[in-house]
Amino acid sequence: MPCGERRDLIAGAVRAKGRVRVADLVRELGVSRMTIHRDLQHLDAQGRIRRIRSGAATTASTAATAATD
Structure with missing residues (x-):
């Protein structure tokens, strides 16, 4: 997965959930902690x-953006 796409997914997850953990992102996206x-x-x-x-x-x-969507 290209890094831009992965970063968009991360930003979307943060918007949707309010908070995300590194360990969860590692597991869900299949990439390293680094x-x-x-x-x-x-x-x-x-x-x-x-x-x-x-x-x-x-x-x-x-x-604020998520609240107005």
């Missing part, structure tokens, strides 16, 4: 998610 950490770092830098200990959560802007 790959997930790099993806979360990239998405956080873009402002699409907020990195938290052991995973990611919605940002204030993504939570």
Whole structure:
């Protein structure tokens, strides 16, 4: 799976669930923990998610966008 597609899936999961865990993403996407950490770092830098200990959560802007959808 291309990294852009994987990152979109991660961002979508965070929006849908509000919070995701690295271990769950590793299992669901079949990639290494390091790959997930790099993806979360990239998405956080873009402002699409907020990195938290052991995973990611919605940002204030993504939570507001999800509430209006």
